[in-house]
Amino acid sequence: MIPNPSIEVQTSPVDHPSVPVWFAEVVILSQHLATKGLLETFAHQVRLVRGRFGSYEPLDFLALLIGYAASGERTLADFFDRLAPFGAAFMALFGRARLPHHSSLSRFLASVDHPCLEAFRTLFEQNSFAEGWTTETIGGIWDRQGRRFIVFDVDATRQAARQRALPCDPTLPPPRRRLDAVCAPGYTGRKRGEVVRTRTVILQMHTRQWVGTYAGRGNGDYQGELTSALRAITTYLKLFTLTPEAALVRLDGQYSDTVAITQLIEAGVHLVTRARGYRVLEHPQIQRVLAHPPTASMTRVNSEEVVEVFDGGWLPLDEGVPQTRIIVARHRTSTSGKRPSVGKCIGEWVYEVFITTLPADGFLVEDVLNLYHGRGAFEAVLANEDVEEDPDRWCSYTQCGQELWQIACQWVWNLRLSLGQATQQVELREIEWAPPKQAPPSLEAVEDAPREYGPWQWAKAFGAATGRFGADAFVLQEDGKLRCPAGSSLWLSEVRQENEFTQRATYLGFRRDCEPCALKEQCLGRGAKGNRARRVSAVRRLLPPPATMLRTPMMLGSIRWVDVAGRALRRTWTTHWRSQYVELIPLVEFPQRVFPPPRPPRAIRSHYRWSWPDRLARNAWWGPPQLRITVAGVPTTLAIN
Template sequence: MTPPAVSIQITPESVPAIPSWFAEMTVIALYLRHRGALSMIEERVRFARRRFGHYDLIDFVVVLLGYAISGERTLETFYERLHPFATPFMALFGRERLPHRSTLSRFLAALNQGAVEALRTVFLEDLAARPLEKEGKMGGLWDRQGNQWLIFDIDGTRQAARQRALPSIPDLPPAQRLLDKVCAPGYLGRKRGEAVRTRTTVLQAHTHQWIGTFSGASGAGNGDYRGELRLATKAIGAYVKAQFVSLSQAVVRLDGQYGNGAIVADVAGLAYVMRGKDYSLLDEPEVQTRLAQPPDQHTIHPETGTSRALFDCLNVNLSPTGPSTRVIIATHPASAVPAKVGTTRGAVVYELFYTALPQGAFTPADIVDLYLHRGAFECTLADEDQEQDTDRWCSHTAWGQEFWQILSQWAWNIRLELGHTLHPTPMRTTEFAPAAENEEASAAPASAPQPSESVSVIYGLPQWARPSYTKGFSGADFSLQPDGTLRCPAGRPLYAQERRPERDGSLRVLYAARIGHCRACSLRERCQESATTIKARRVSAVYWPLSSSALTLDESLSASAVPSRPSASHPVLWGDWQRRFHRRELVKLLRSQRVDIQLAEPSPSEQPPPVRSLSRAERAHYRLSWAERLARNARPKAAPDVSIKLFGIPDAFAASLGLRIA
């Protein structure tokens, strides 16, 4: 009998296999130490608790980071895989002992709001300090006037707690569930009465980086979406300020949950695009009058083929005492299947979109496409659920769960940064919409006169209203700009909201400022006669005709002094990076290569230092200083060296991390 080609041997000696995620954890640990992120956490995120044991907050931070990167479904399986390699894992972060799983659970249960907010601040500062734009070109959306905007998505995600039914009879004590402190009855569309938790997430749409997550003590059940929205807008303001970008250039996209007038007031100072849910606006006389006229544009959804007629309504009051905004009304014929979004009246489905973006920079089709298409938030949320599942339960307390979710988003952003370092690619630019001259020609109704046949009226200089009796700013104090806007005495723009022909042949143009600019203005009381008004400043100008003649459209625009809608000489451009390529290529490389771990044997001549007995106060941990707390689990200099060798790492990538090349 010939010998077999394969020789198989067995041995009873246990040699556990190195987890596939250990190489990625090694690279991320070195990256955090190289960038000083771990030192920031040690110095600024502090939390003291009696009976804290041998550990400090940084020990639990590194465990949760490893848990997020590993992708293990539960902490129990993560600890089982990590236990044989606990020493080299903690040595990566300069720590000695791995906290037990029960110790981690008690730490998360004891966390308070102060420690979580400190971690959130460090997370946001670290994100702003290392932008992905290595080549100096920032992603964004360029409108039809060539201005740049940054798009941010805000939305809530929900996680259900599947709980088995427990009998409730007088013979048994009341049921006590572990997740009662972090969950509450909610609705996910499957079973009413299930316990859920809601968190609000913020995403930078161009780099696909997480800006923050917000739930805290208000996340149980359906959550406090308005309170979390205010926290999210505050984080966006801090981010754009760190990028030296004006707050007025930031645009937030919100779904129908936020679509009412109160939300418009909450996001004051930011531009917004949101789906409206107050369909009673359709009964307003001015809206009914606008719907009776031909639509401004038509748009076709590229995937569903739905054709929408778009009506642009400017300066619509969302409530009798609330703010006013630009409203886009999209209509399409109703089908046999009831529409999931919008309201159906007769044979027509109506959808509402609210926006603060200026009319001259974005057409109605641009607004609808910006909401429905490019950079969809749901795709990134689906990737997060598949790769990291940030909503999985890690703690039975609100602040412990949020502490874990912030670290999970931090791990996501680090993967993106390292992926861009591994495969540096320039920003890609996509034509979101072509220049609008062709669109306007194709979208014009058949009954509309051709530009060459239209009669143009040449108007004179604007006539402004006289100063009021309060001696405030008059219309003449607002200077007319070449782009058709006005400039207020505080340097803020006012946009043309309405052009109304009068019976006497004149043309009245109504300009309006942004409420966010007016609220923060130091000249508000002098300008608006009151510092408590909820409306933005308006200015109207009257233009009287000088003559009329049959001119082409281009000639009339050049001859008229009336500030009209700017010619859309710029296409709408979208600049971003690939959503998942960099992140997944990094994971693919590091999880497919071999890792060697070697622990140096301690020298027999070296004697361990004598163990000093601790007093009761020291064991209670509340008499120690911050430095003493941090030093208790620090890796001693006499500890045996750990040698980790990674294979398949490109030289340029290793040099950027400060790794030594073998």
């Protein structure tokens, strides 16, 4: 006893660890999974021909991963230290007997193969989305014509890893790094490291639900991951009886090549992305649009910079690719002369190109740009994920093991959203995302207009940077030849059609004129060989056909955005359970372990292989309850038996 004039303080030399603050949430999550039959499904569908991890099965380790994701502990070592005094109670929540050692968990994650991973991913896609949600409560965005879309974000996050610099010497064995199986050299972004792992995630923006995760070494396989992402999005829509046309997928410029865009269009979803190339700016239709006043003007909030936006209409990006809607945004170059990180500088303007398949009568050009730049909300969700769960922390140095852990993290995230919505009954938030507006004027091309090309544009001069004569030093003569600075002639070699709207002319000099020329080094460049002659090229582009401006006095409706407060749901749920009282009381003084029924003697004598039910029963809980867990603050609306 410690003397105190105000209160009575009792002390005890007997160790009695406090129950972890996250234990109450694990109790609720485990009982929810058991009530819905998911623990039984885990046990019979997620199987693995195991390595050396004793008598445990994947269900035992999935229970640990779910508990680790819900706990928020910094490392697995911290998680096992806090869990050790309550290991029997923790495993009993999942119907299991003994707590695996952390080395057994490491061996399990190292042994996870692709079929085991895909079985767990399939259960995640079938059971973690629809629970607690309906077609009406998952939100959406309604365009100016009243059509509903569900917005999905597909993007990649990168986890960089530092590696020591090791000497490379023939007398030394080659280095063996533990991250070689899960990482590879690649783009690290703003993160420091020598090797990187890429994780592509899909987020439903209205409920903040994770729809899938796909990881790979280095920069990953973005085309294969996009195929898997589209399959997960289609699965999500089927759970709510929605067609693929209701999906609106937002992507960054990595997915703007023709292969990825064709994948998206063939899947039947709508898309919004930034173009990776700028060759489409040379198309006559785009040139015609740029020659007229902009369709709309926008002012950036932070910099007060005015951006002019043009609706380029529908164009095929390449031969055999379906048509997409092209939107061009441009702003003036910076007065400081600093080159922009995004966009292409042409003269005094910086151009950006956006690609979409959204209908023009539902989303105006400014609506599409606002929708694309709204991906910043996706970055905010990723930041919240790093704070609440941090799935990119290393749990395994194998690809399948690390990805299994990340799927378990996303499952816990979705459970918090679903159960939080069921207990808090938060109403949907609805805002007017864009006010009603009159339809902008459109350009109508003159029919049967002749195809005409503009003047020849000569290749850029290298000038003083190299000391070499540029194309402007050559003079076009009346006979169609070029006269070089030394007075010799270059003849027209070819005029070829580079693409459907660009022609290139190539002029060649005579070798007999270039070999003895006194200006050879200045014309051909330093180190020029004697068997070369000067080449000069010029390009001319197809002129845009004439067009007339048509005004349509049509009033378009507003755009509505409906969603739920996902972060408030999760954090209110977590804060509630971490502040509730949890008590563990043994029901018997000396608990005796009850073993499973023994195997038949014939099976033992003949060394029969263990069947799946026999293997699962080795660590199953047998016998009557031996512990009572009391959790305070459980609302009556929570349907847990």
